Amino acid sequence: MQSDKYAKESYIAVNELDWWEKHPNLDVLRKYKYNVKGIVGDLGSNNGICTVHFPKVCDFDHVIGIDINPDCAIKGKALVQSLNLNHKISFCTANFTDLPFADKYFDTLLCFHAIEHIYPEDLDVVFSEMHRILKDDCYLILAVPFENAHFDPCHVSFFNLQNLSDVLKKNKFCVLEIYKEDNNIITAISRKV
DSSP: OOOOGGGOOOOOSSSSHHTTTTTTHHHHHHGGGGGGOOOEETTTTTTTTTGGGHHOOOOOSSEEESSSSSHHHHHHHHHHHHHHHHTEEEEOOOTTTOOOOOTOOEEEEEEESOGGGSGGHHHHHHHHHHHHHHEEEEEEEEEEEEESSSSSSTHHHHHHHHHHHHHHHHHTEEEEEEEEEETSSSEOOOOOE
């Protein structure tokens, strides 16, 4: 994946902190809170505006927010420090095709509204990297827009229940549950096999 190819990912999430308390990502976390444990990777964390709410929803040791935009990590670190959450949350900048973590590093991976930003030709590499850094029998929880229901010029991959399930299975994830919500979001929980 060439870095200039993903220059489109230069935006930083907006809205107030309390707006994010009601974000559907947190509803997904509430539903699967017993699957979220240990060291958690939040792929596509942006500036952490949603990530900082995770400790209110589920119990884990530490979450690392991961985003391709270096400005997001800087803003995320400042936000975490202002909320005194340094002991629970940190951030790093990384390209999803070459994640800077050891094999089987994470106990849980979250990927909320990020893989639709990955070009189709890079999806297998990205899912392979997720598989590599996730411990055996641990969970990948993700949410993506259903097909092109949520227009965003940065969305370059589009998913329905079948093709998302297929890409997960192809990359050695066992799909435990996958469903489309009324808000045209697909949620999936899968386990590394």
